[in-house]
Amino acid sequence: xxxxxxxxxxxxxxxxxxxxxxxxxxxxxxxxxxxxxxxxxxxxxxxxxxxxxxxxxxxxxxxxxxxxxxxxxxxxxxxxxxxxxxxxxxxxxxxxxxxxxxxxxxxxxxxxxxxxxxxxxxxxxxxxxxxxxxxxxxxxxxxxxxxxxxxxxxxxxxxxxxxxxxxxxxxxxxxxxxxxxxxxxxxxxxxxxxxxxxxxxxxxxxxxxxxxxxxxxxxxxxxxxxxxxxxxxxxxxxxxxxxxxxxxxxxxxxxxxxxxxxxxxxxxxxxxxxxxxxxxxxxxxxxxxxxxxxxxxxxxxxxxxxxxxxxxxxxxxxxxxxxxxxxxxxxxxxxxxxxxxxxxxxxxxxxxxxxxxxxxxxxxxxxxxxxxxxxxxxxxxxxxxxxxxxxxxxxxxxxxxxxxxxxxxxxxxxxxxxxxxxxxxxxxxxxxxxxxxxxxxxxxxxxxxxxxxxxxxxxxxxxxxxxxxxxxxxxxxxxxxxxxxxxxxxxxxxxxxxxxxxxxxxx
Amino acid sequence: xxxxxxxxxxxxxxxxxxxxxxxxxxxxxxxxxxxxxxxxxxxxxxxxxxxxxxxxxxxxxxxxxxxxxxxxxxxxxxxxxxxxxxxxxxxxxxxxxxxxxxxxxxxxxxxxxxxxxxxxxxxxxxxxxxxxxxxxxxxxxxxxxxxxxxxxxxxxxxxxxxxxxxxxx
Numbered sequence: 001x002x003x004x005x006x007x008x009x010x011x012x013x014x015x016x017x018x019x020x021x022x023x024x025x026x027x028x029x030x031x032x033x034x035x036x037x038x039x040x041x042x043x044x045x046x047x048x049x050x051x052x053x054x055x056x057x058x059x060x061x062x063x064x065x066x067x068x069x070x071x072x073x074x075x076x077x078x079x080x081x082x083x084x085x086x087x088x089x090x091x092x093x094x095x096x097x098x099x100x101x102x103x104x105x106x107x108x109x110x111x112x113x114x115x116x117x118x119x120x121x122x123x124x125x126x127x128x129x130x131x132x133x134x135x136x137x138x139x140x141x142x143x144x145x146x147x148x149x150x151x152x153x154x155x156x157x158x159x160x161x162x163x164x165x166x167x168x169x170x171x172x173x174x175x176x177x178x179x180x181x182x183x184x185x186x187x188x189x190x191x192x193x194x195x196x197x198x199x200x201x202x203x204x205x206x207x208x209x210x211x212x213x214x215x216x217x218x219x220x221x222x223x224x225x226x227x228x229x230x231x232x233x234x235x236x237x238x239x240x241x242x243x244x245x246x247x248x249x250x251x252x253x254x255x256x257x258x259x260x261x262x263x264x265x266x267x268x269x270x271x272x273x274x275x276x277x278x279x280x281x282x283x284x285x286x287x288x289x290x291x292x293x294x295x296x297x298x299x300x301x302x303x304x305x306x307x308x309x310x311x312x313x314x315x316x317x318x319x320x321x322x323x324x325x326x327x328x329x330x331x332x333x334x335x336x337x338x339x340x341x342x343x344x345x346x347x348x349x350x351x352x353x354x355x356x357x358x359x360x361x362x363x364x365x366x367x368x369x370x371x372x373x374x375x376x377x378x379x380x381x382x383x384x385x386x387x388x389x390x391x392x393x394x395x396x397x398x399x400x401x402x403x404x405x406x407x408x409x410x411x412x413x414x415x416x417x418x419x420x421x422x423x424x425x426x427x428x429x430x431x432x433x434x435x436x437x438x439x440x441x442x443x444x445x446x447x448x449x450x451x452x453x454x455x456x457x458x459x460x461x462x463x464x465x466x467x468x469x470x471x472x473x474x475x476x477x478x479x480x481x482x483x484x485x486x487x488x489x490x491x492x493x494x495x496x497x498x499x500x501x502x503x504x505x506x507x
Numbered sequence: 508x509x510x511x512x513x514x515x516x517x518x519x520x521x522x523x524x525x526x527x528x529x530x531x532x533x534x535x536x537x538x539x540x541x542x543x544x545x546x547x548x549x550x551x552x553x554x555x556x557x558x559x560x561x562x563x564x565x566x567x568x569x570x571x572x573x574x575x576x577x578x579x580x581x582x583x584x585x586x587x588x589x590x591x592x593x594x595x596x597x598x599x600x601x602x603x604x605x606x607x608x609x610x611x612x613x614x615x616x617x618x619x620x621x622x623x624x625x626x627x628x629x630x631x632x633x634x635x636x637x638x639x640x641x642x643x644x645x646x647x648x649x650x651x652x653x654x655x656x657x658x659x660x661x662x663x664x665x666x667x668x669x670x671x672x673x674x675x676x
Contacts, residue, residue, distance in 0.1 A: 056653050167574055169564035173521065176561065180528065180554045187535075187547040194547055195531055219599070226595060227588045395627025396637065399619045402599060403641055407611070411655055416606065423599055430592075434583065435514055435576055453550045461544035 005135055012362030016064065016370050020057065024065040025367055029375040032072020037386050038397065039080050039229060042089025043073035043317065044334040045221055048213040049404045051341050052411040059345035060360050064367040066341065067321070070334055071123065071371050074277065074314045075379050078115035078306070079386045082108055086229065091277035091313040094285040098298060098305025105301050109383070113248045114303040115310040116379045118259040122311035123372040125263035126270070126318035131365055134354075138326040141351035146455035146462070147470050149328075151479035153452045155486075156273040156329045157441065162486030163272065163279075166438040178442035181207050182449020189457060202417025209340040209446045210412050211422045216439050217333070218405035219426025222398055224433060229394065255307035258288035266312030270319025273444060276332040277316035284312035318368065325361060326351060330447065333440040340447045344412065510579035515569050522562035528555035598622055610660030612642040651675050 015021065035046035046069050054062035077092030082099035095115060102111040144152070157175050164171055184195045185206025196203045262284030269280035288308035289298045298305045320331025321338075328350035330336035342349050347357060354361055409422040429439050445452075463469035470476045508516070532555055536546025569577040584592065598621055605614030616638040624634035649655045659665050 053648065053653075167565075167568075169561040169568065173558055173561040173565070176554050176558045180551055180558065183551040183554070189544070190547045192535060192547050194535060195528070195551060197531070223592055223595060226591050393627060393629070396623055396629065396633070398595070399622040399637070400641065402602070402618075402622075403615055403645065406602065406606075406615075407645055407649060407657060410611075410657060411649070411653075414655070416603070416658060419603060419606070423596075423603060427596055431517070435510070435517055436574065456550065457545050465539050465544075 005131060008135075008358060008362045009131060009365065011359070012364070012366030013369065014366070015060065015359055015363035016366035020061050021064050021363065021367060022370070024057065024061045025068045025371050025374055026378075028065040028068025029072040029371055029378055032069035032074075033076040033079075033375065033379060033382065033386065034389065035069065036073030036076020036089055036092075037079040037390060039084060039086040039225060039390075041221065041225075041401070042077065042091060042334075043070045044213075044332075044337060045217045046070075046073055047334050047337045047341075048210065048217045049401065049408050051210060051337060052408040054341070055344075055411070059342070059347060060363045062345065063338065063342070063360070063364050064371075066338055067364055067368060068371040068374070070317050070338075071314070071368065072375050072378075074123075074310075074317045075116060075119045075375050076386070077313070078119070078310050079112065079379075079383070080390055082111045082115065082306070083387055084390060091281060091316075092309070093278065094281040094309035095306055097285065097309075098300070098302050101299070101301035102303070102306065107301065109244055110248045110251065110303060111301075111306050112383055113245070113380070114251070114255055114306045116376055117252060118255065118262070118307035118311040119314040119379075120372060120376040121256070121259050122263040122266055122314035123318065123368075123375075125260070125311075126267040126315035127365070127368045127372065129264075129267050130318050130322055130368070134322060134326050134361075134365070137322065138351045138354040141327050142355075144327075144351065144475070145473075146458040147473045147476040148479070150452060150455040150459060151470060151473075151476035151483070152327060152329055153448050153455070155479040155483045156323075156448070157445070158483035158486040159273050160438070160441045160444075162489045164438060164441070165279075167436055168490060170435075170437045171441055174438050174441040175445045178212075178445025179449045179452060181212060181442075182209075182446045183453065188450060188454055200417065202415055202421075205413055205415070207421065207446070208412050208418060209337070209443070211409055211418045212425050212446050213333075213337050213340070213443050214405050214409050215422040215425030216429040216443060217337075218401060218408070219423060220429035220433065220439070222401055223426070223430040226394065226398065251303055255304040258284070258292070258304045258308040259311035261287060261291075262308045262310075262312035263315045266315030267319040269312070270316030271322050271331050273320075273323070273329065273331055276320055277313040280316040280319075281309035281313040284308045321364075324349060325353060325364070328451070330444060333443050336444045336447045343447075508583045510576050510581055510583045511569075513583035514574065514576040514579075515566065518562050518565040518569060522559055522566070525555045525559035525562055529559065594626060595622075598626075606658050606660065608660050610664050611657045612646060613660070613664075615642045615645070646671075 031050065032043065032046060035041050036043065047066050050069065051066065054065055073089060074091060077087060077089040078095045078099065081087045081092040081095035082103050085096060085100040087093045087096055099111045102108065160171050160175060161168055184203055186204065187194050193204060265284050265287065266280040269283060270276055285305060285308050288304055289295045292298065292304065320335045322331065324330045324335040324339050330339045339349050347353065347360065406419055409419045410416065433439055459469050460467065470480065529552055532548040532552035535548030537548040537552040538546055540546050568574050572578050598618060602614055602618040605617060619638040619641055620634055623629050623637055624631065649657050659668060
C-alpha cells in the first residue's frame with residue numbers, strides 16, 4: 001500500500017515539475033497571496049473569479065493553478081490581518097487577535113514571519129495526511145452507489161445545520177434554494193424543459209454554478225467590503241532587516257507546539273463541509289491559549305497567537321480537498337467551486353477519479369508539496385510589496401474586480417443573460433447576507449444539485465418508488481443516522497440552554 | 508427601513524417566491540409515473556415546498572423575536588452605506604446596458620472612468636491608464652489567448668475590430 005502511494009507520489013511530483021505546471025504553481029501562489037492579502041477577498045473569491053480564465057490550459061494545470069491559489073490565499077490572509085488589522089479573509093480573523101497588537105508594537109515583521117512559518121508547517125502536515133488518507137478513502141468509496149451518494153450529500157448538508165452556527169431555518173432555505181437553482185433548465189432524466197421563467201430562452205441551458213458563485217463571492221462580496229471598510233484603512237509600518245529576520249527565526253520554538261497542534265486539528269475540521277478553515281483557526285487559537293502557560297498574554301501580541309490559527313487555516317484548506325477528491329463532496333465553498341470546475345473540464349469527481357485520472361489527482365498532490373515551498377519563499381520575499389499593494393484604494397481595486405466578474409460570468413456560456421443573473425444574485429446575496437442568511441450552503445448546493453437529484457431519482461426508480469432502499473444499505477443508513485444527529489444537535493443545545501436558564505431563574 | 512422590517516419583508520418576499528416556484532414546478536408531473544419513476548417536477552416541487560416552510564419558520568421566529576435581526580431597530584441600509592452601494596449597483600447596471608449597445612470594451616472604459624475618476628476622485632493619468640489598460644488586457648486575454656469572443660454591442664460597432672482581427676488571426 002505504502003510503496004504504491006510513494007510510486008504515485010513520485011509520478012505526481014514529476015508531473016508537477018513540468019515547466020507549464022511549475023509556472024502555474026508560481027502564478028497561482030502569487031495570485032493567491034494577493035487575493036488573500038486584499039481585505040474582503042479570500043480563496044473562494046479568487047477561485048470563483050479566476051476559474052473561467054483557466055480554460056486556457058489543460059485541466060491538470062488548471063487545478064494546480066487554482067489549488068496553489070487556494071493555498072496562497074491562506075498565507076496571504078495573515079498579511080492584512082497583521083498590517084491593516086482587517087482580516088484579509090474570514091479564515092484569518094483569529095490572526096488579528098494577536099497579529100494587530102504585535103504590529104502596533106512595531107513587531108509586524110515578527111508576526112508576519114510567525115504566520116508564514118506556521119502556515120508552512122500547517123501545509124506540510126496536512127499534505128502528508130492527505131497523501132496517506134486519500135487513496136484508502138477513495139478505495140472505500142468505490143463501493144458507493146446512488147443511495148450512498150445521496151445520503152452522503154444529505155450528511156454534508158446536515159453539517160451546515162448542525163455545525164454551521166447560523167440561523168437554522170435560514171441555513172435550510174439557503175441549501176434548498178441552491179438545489180432548486182440547479183434544477184432550472186432541461187430535466188436530466190426526461191429531457192423536458194423545467195422552470196423556464198417567463199419563457200426566457202437563457203434559462204434553457206440552466207444556471208451555471210459560476211454565475212451564482214461569482215455573483216455572491218465577486219459582486220456581493222465587493223458590496224459587502226465597500227460597506228464595512230468605507231474605503232478607510234490604516235496601515236502599520238513594517239520594518240524588515242536581515243538582522244531582525246535572523247532573530248525572528250530563533251523564536252520558532254516559542255510557537256511550534258501550538259502550530260503543530262493547530263495543523264492536525266485544522267486538517268480534520270477542514271474535511272467537514274460546514275466547518276472549514278475559519279472555525280478551525282478559531283478553535284486552534286482557543287486551544288493554544290488554553291494549554292499555554294500564560295493565557296493572559298494572548299490578545300496582547302503573542303507570536304503563538306498568530307502561529308496557531310495560521311497553521312490551522314492552511315491545514316484546513318488541504319483538509320477540505322480530501323472529501324472533494326475522494327468522495328466528490330466539497331469540504332468548503334472554495335472546493336465546491338473547484339468541483340464545479342472539474343465538471344466543466346469533463347472530469348467526474350469522486351472515487352473513480354483515482355482510477356481513471358491518476359495523473360490529474362497525483363499531479364495535484366505533487367503540486368501541493370511544491371506550492372507549499374514556493375508560497376513560503378514568495379511570502380517572505382514579497383512582504384514589502386504586499387504592504388504597498390494593500391495601500392491601493394478600494395475605488396481602484398473594485399472596478400478591476402468587477403471587470404473580472406463580468407467577463408468571468410460571460411465566458412462559460414457566452415450569454416449576457418447569465419451576466420445579468422450574476423448581478424441579480426450578487427445584489428440579492430448581499431442583501432440576504434446582511435440579514436444573516438448564510439450563502440455558502442447555496443453555493444455548495446448548486447454544485448451538488450444535479451448529482452443529488454439524479455442519485456435520488458435513480459434510487460427511487462430502483463426501489464420502485466419506495467425509499468426503503470436507503471434503509472437496506474448500511475453505509476447510507478449510517479450517513480442518515482449521523483445527519484439526523486447533526487440536525488438534532490442544535491435542538492438539544494437550545495433545550496439544555498433553556499433548562500439551564502430556568503434553573504438559574506429558579507435558584 | 509429598519510433591519511427588523513427588512514427581515515420580515517424579505518421572509519414574505521421569499522415565501523411568495525417559493526409558492527410561485529411550487530406552482531411553476533407543478534406545471535410538470537410532480538407525482539410518480541408508473542413504470543417510469545418520479546416526474547420531472549417532483550424534486551423542484553418538494554424543494555420549493557421546503558423553502559416555503561423555512562420561510563414560515565423564519566417569520567415565526569421574527570414574531571417571537573428570536574433572531575437578532577428581528578429585534579434590530581437600526582436602519583437596514585445606513586446613510587453611510589446606501590450611497591456607495593447604490594452608486595456601485597447603478598454603475599454595474601450601466602456597464603451591462605452599455606455592453607449590449609457599445610460592446611464590452613468601450614463600456615468597460617466608461618465604467619472605469621466613472622468609478623476611478625468620478626467616484627474615487629483619482630488623478631486623470633491613473634484613471635485613463637486603467638480605462639485603456641483594462642479593456643486592452645481583457646481583449647488580449649480573451650479574444651487572443653482564449654479565442655473567446657466577448658460581446659461587441661450593436662452590429663455597427665463590429666467593423667472597428669476588423670483591423671485588430673487581421674492582425675491577430
